[in-house]
Amino acid sequence: MIKLVIDGKPVEAEEGANLVEAAGENGVYIPTLCYLKGEPCIGTCRVCSVRVNGNVTAACSVTVDDGMEVDVDEPEVADMRRALVEALFAEGNHNCPSCEKSGRCELQAVGYETGMVVSRFPYRYPPRDRDVGARHLWLERDRCIFCQRCVEHIRDRTSGHKIFSINGRGSRARIEIDVELADQMPPEQVREAMDICPVGCILEKRVGFDVPMGQRKFEVQTHRERATEGTSNE
Amino acid sequence: MSSSIQSILHRYGSDRTRLLDVLWDVQDEFGYIPDDAVRELASGLNTTALDIRETASFYHFFRDRPSGRYTLYLSNTVIAKMKGFDAVSKALQAETGACFGGVDSTGTFGLEQTSCIGLSDQEPAMLVDKVVFTRLTPEKVVDIIARLRQGETPEQIANPGGLPPQALDYVDALVESNIHQAGPVFFDRGTRVREVLERWLGRNPDELILAATESRLRGRGGAGFSVGLKWRLCRESDADTRYVICNADEGEPGTFKDRVLLTRSPLQVFAGMTIAAHATAAREGIVYLRAEYFYLKAYLEAQLQLLRDEGLLGRDILGRGLDFDIRIQMGAGAYICGDESALIESCEGKRGTPRLKPPFPVYQGYLGKPTAVCNVETFATVTRVMELGASWFEGLGTKDSCGTRLLSISGDCARPGIYEIEWGVTLNHVLALVGARNARAVQLSGPSGECLSVEKDGHRKFCYSDLSCNGSMMIFDYSRDLLGVVRDFMQFFVDESCGICTPCRSGNEDLLRKIDLFMAGKARPSDIDDLQSWGRIIQRTSRCGLGGTSPKPILTTLGKFPELFEAADHPAHDTLLPSFDHVQAFSAYDRAHAALDKERS
Ligand SMILES: Cc1cc2nc3c(=O)[nH]c(=O)nc-3n(C[C@H](O)[C@H](O)[C@H](O)COP(=O)(O)O)c2cc1C
Ligand code: SF4
Numbered sequence: 001m002i003k004l005v006i007d008g009k010p011v012e013a014e015e016g017a018n019l020v021e022a023a024g025e026n027g028v029y030i031p032t033l034c035y036l037k038g039e040p041c042i043g044t045c046r047v048c049s050v051r052v053n054g055n056v057t058a059a060c061s062v063t064v065d066d067g068m069e070v071d072v073d074e075p076e077v078a079d080m081r082r083a084l085v086e087a088l089f090a091e092g093n094h095n096c097p098s099c100e101k102s103g104r105c106e107l108q109a110v111g112y113e114t115g116m117v118v119s120r121f122p123y124r125y126p127p128r129d130r131d132v133g134a135r136h137l138w139l140e141r142d143r144c145i146f147c148q149r150c151v152e153h154i155r156d157r158t159s160g161h162k163i164f165s166i167n168g169r170g171s172r173a174r175i176e177i178d179v180e181l182a183d184q185m186p187p188e189q190v191r192e193a194m195d196i197c198p199v200g201c202i203l204e205k206r207v208g209f210d211v212p213m214g215q216r217k218f219e220v221q222t223h224r225e226r227a228t229e230g231t232s233n234e
Numbered sequence: 235m236s237s238s239i240q241s242i243l244h245r246y247g248s249d250r251t252r253l254l255d256v257l258w259d260v261q262d263e264f265g266y267i268p269d270d271a272v273r274e275l276a277s278g279l280n281t282t283a284l285d286i287r288e289t290a291s292f293y294h295f296f297r298d299r300p301s302g303r304y305t306l307y308l309s310n311t312v313i314a315k316m317k318g319f320d321a322v323s324k325a326l327q328a329e330t331g332a333c334f335g336g337v338d339s340t341g342t343f344g345l346e347q348t349s350c351i352g353l354s355d356q357e358p359a360m361l362v363d364k365v366v367f368t369r370l371t372p373e374k375v376v377d378i379i380a381r382l383r384q385g386e387t388p389e390q391i392a393n394p395g396g397l398p399p400q401a402l403d404y405v406d407a408l409v410e411s412n413i414h415q416a417g418p419v420f421f422d423r424g425t426r427v428r429e430v431l432e433r434w435l436g437r438n439p440d441e442l443i444l445a446a447t448e449s450r451l452r453g454r455g456g457a458g459f460s461v462g463l464k465w466r467l468c469r470e471s472d473a474d475t476r477y478v479i480c481n482a483d484e485g486e487p488g489t490f491k492d493r494v495l496l497t498r499s500p501l502q503v504f505a506g507m508t509i510a511a512h513a514t515a516a517r518e519g520i521v522y523l524r525a526e527y528f529y530l531k532a533y534l535e536a537q538l539q540l541l542r543d544e545g546l547l548g549r550d551i552l553g554r555g556l557d558f559d560i561r562i563q564m565g566a567g568a569y570i571c572g573d574e575s576a577l578i579e580s581c582e583g584k585r586g587t588p589r590l591k592p593p594f595p596v597y598q599g600y601l602g603k604p605t606a607v608c609n610v611e612t613f614a615t616v617t618r619v620m621e622l623g624a625s626w627f628e629g630l631g632t633k634d635s636c637g638t639r640l641l642s643i644s645g646d647c648a649r650p651g652i653y654e655i656e657w658g659v660t661l662n663h664v665l666a667l668v669g670a671r672n673a674r675a676v677q678l679s680g681p682s683g684e685c686l687s688v689e690k691d692g693h694r695k696f697c698y699s700d701l702s703c704n705g706s707m708m709i710f711d712y713s714r715d716l717l718g719v720v721r722d723f724m725q726f727f728v729d730e731s732c733g734i735c736t737p738c739r740s741g742n743e744d745l746l747r748k749i750d751l752f753m754a755g756k757a758r759p760s761d762i763d764d765l766q767s768w769g770r771i772i773q774r775t776s777r778c779g780l781g782g783t784s785p786k787p788i789l790t791t792l793g794k795f796p797e798l799f800e801a802a803d804h805p806a807h808d809t810l811l812p813s814f815d816h817v818q819a820f821s822a823y824d825r826a827h828a829a830l831d832k833e834r835s
């Protein structure tokens with residue numbers, strides 16, 4: 001075990017542990033969106049930004065070190081995290097009340113946790129095409145936050161090829177789906193893809209609103225509780 | 235199609251990591267990268283068509299649609315806009331019959347704009363496919379387009395003497411070097427590459443690392459990392475092989491010194507790479523050359539061959555048992571590929587997405603092996619340091635900044651071009667040297683650097699602890715619209731953000747919109763606060779140095795010239811925010827209807 005200080009409080013963590021996990025085990029919640037426990041860090045959303053030895057860093061990309069000083073609750077860095085969540089809301093089209101993922105959407109959950117009320121950035125209402133070409137699932141791109149989870153983690157089980165990929169660069173980039181490979185996905189992988197998408201972009205066809213209000217994932221146990229009580233968030 | 239795709243794949247051993255080369259060859263063959271070709275490449279490279287598109291669509295110069303027989307890329311850097319861009323762009327559209335972003339009706343000319351192409355000392359400039367044309371005027375445009383129509387090739391027009399592209403004369407026919415001040419380190423015909431290599435390749439690598447460390451040479455690409463330390467870390471990383479990479483991406487608007495070094499002193503650069511290879515135990519080197527410098531490729535390859543023929547490169551160099559060879563990797567249009575980890579991804583045939591660090595490239599770089607990436611100027615300096623000694627070099631410049639620095643000077647001055655200065659000289663000294671008489675502002679180190687006020691900062695010194703310049707220096711006099719310059723720089727970052735992380739992808743667009751409010755006279759005092767706080771968020775939370783610096787044009791200009799950012803207080807009796815455009819807002823319904831009608835019909 002090694003010793004570090006989080007928000008002024010000395011805590012212990014396993015050597016080599018990821019900072020998000022180490023904090024969670026010590027009851028300190030760090031919001032995350034692209035991070036998946038046990039998977040290689042992809043570091044795209046930056047919503048887990050904290051101060052490490054004075055410098056703002058994405059916690060998911062930090063391995064804890066003896067003597068490390070971490071600030072999570074410090075107001076400036078907490079506001080930065082909230083700003084990033086707000087930016088994601090303003091960048092796409094997020095109409096929570098009509099979205100199948102509401103109540104089990106990580107963006108929505110993290111919005112609550114970071115204390116977001118309204119976005120400080122102007123809403124852009126970008127026109128984004130949906131892609132319904134695949135048999136079992138579709139992309140509702142209005143809601144994509146470009147976290148890359150699907151690109152990195154969902155692969156064709158025989159060839160290892162990407163099923164989801166990126167096209168374009170910068171804010172013009174979008175996620176594409178390989179229809180041929182997607183049509184060969186077994187039902188549990190379709191579910192996995194839908195669950196791995198933190199928002200309501202990858203959706204399974206022919207199911208929707210299948211969990212009653214009040215019983216949905218983050219209504220049963222919040223994002224914060226899941227992170228600090230050892231339940232996985234995806 | 236099939237046989238030509240197969241032979242392209244064969245040329246690169248069907249190696250997925252060579253995808254950029256493959257895509258260039260496909261585009262050269264078909265004029266763009268057609269879907270059929272992509273499908274065939276996918277099966278030949280054991281991947282999917284969308285995976286190929288994922289890489290191709292990252293790069294500005296790869297096209298997925300036909301683009302006319304010739305594609306013209308006009309540089310739209312701020313410097314071009316000061317030197318006649320408007321007239322040239324009008325002439326280009328009139329003569330070709332194409333609009334920017336499109337192709338003319340006969341399918342002859344595709345017209346595009348592109349960011350700085352490394353020719354700020356001779357703007358306006360453009361690429362016609364891979365050939366550059368400089369100092370454009372409307373008359374020149376008329377001539378070039380007429381001759382292309384008559385069937386002359388871009389090469390024939392740019393190089394009427396018919397010189398072979400391997401020759402230095404060919405390069406000189408296309409582009410001027412404009413060296414106005416050479417110094418002790420560069421452009422000295424006396425650097426004897428063979429002697430330097432003979433002296434050092436027989437020595438223990440530790441001695442080379444020691445010499446580099448003692449010279450206190452720091453990287454010239456921007457970050458200023460110690461060269462000796464970089465080599466040592468790379469050498470000490472446990473691995474069966476290592477790589478040396480020369481960063482010739484030179485994408486920062488306003489710089490062109492690497493272009494001139496590669497033109498005038500390529501052997502000095504390559505010898506520096508060979509010395510680095512011996513120091514780090516690398517066996518392969520790569521020069522990552524930006525696509526805008528395609529016109530240098532044949533020349534540089536001939537220079538590499540010269541070294542091989544003389545036994546200074548390749549197997550068993552100088553009989554000392556060292557194997558080391560260098561290949562040139564062409565980029566394809568992406569500023570972010572100047573970041574060393576994005577550059578490595580690009581060399582591996584992927585999108586130029588910056589990697590998460592750690593691990594740093596000295597531990598895990600190209601193909602996962604320890605890799606020393608240095609700038610062109612750094613390698614050229616290494617050769618000179620090894621020739622004349624660490625203590626000689628350390629005696630140049632200041633205590634914390636040894637040696638000299640090449641400045642690429644552009645903008646409002648009498649003599650734009652290349653100047654070698656010793657570290658420690660002042661901004662005023664350089665301005666006098668280049669004949670900048672009425673200078674108001676200087677953008678130092680390009681958009682990612684800082685805006686300086688000549689009045690306030692003229693006495694400041696070039697050195698790593700004060701004006702730590704990466705080589706780019708753009709000068710603006712009192713006639714220029716500095717806010718417009720800031721807007722241009724923000725547009726550059728919006729266009730060049732790789733988009734992988736939230737703050738840079740999203741935040742730079744928000745900053746750009748804010749600048750538009752100021753330019754339209756619709757800003758309020760709170761907008762200044764937003765610029766500052768949003769800028770800080772982007773700088774702190776971004777994944778790489780692009781987002782880490784992109785708000786700097788705004789923040790540093792605001793610091794030096796606050797009077798440019800006019801923000802009126804909102805009159806209490808006015809119920810609408812000045813930024814609210816009610817005409818635009820009320821027309822949304824009509825526009826939505828029109829769009830629907832179009833969809834239905
Ligand atoms: C967005 C971005 C663009 C960069 N562009 C360049 C470049 O064009 N040329 C360069 O040498 N270094 C560039 N760098 C710096 C490189 O990452 C790296 O630090 C440098 O090549 C190391 O060489 P040096 O130690 O010789 O300076 C860039 C960095 C960033 C973040
Ligand atoms: S589709 Fe979902 S998982 Fe994929 S990038 Fe978009 S938000 Fe992330």
Ligand code: SF4
Nearest residue numbers: 732733735738778781
């Ligand atoms: S800061 Fe910008 S360029 Fe760098 S990784 Fe993030 S989006 Fe890409």
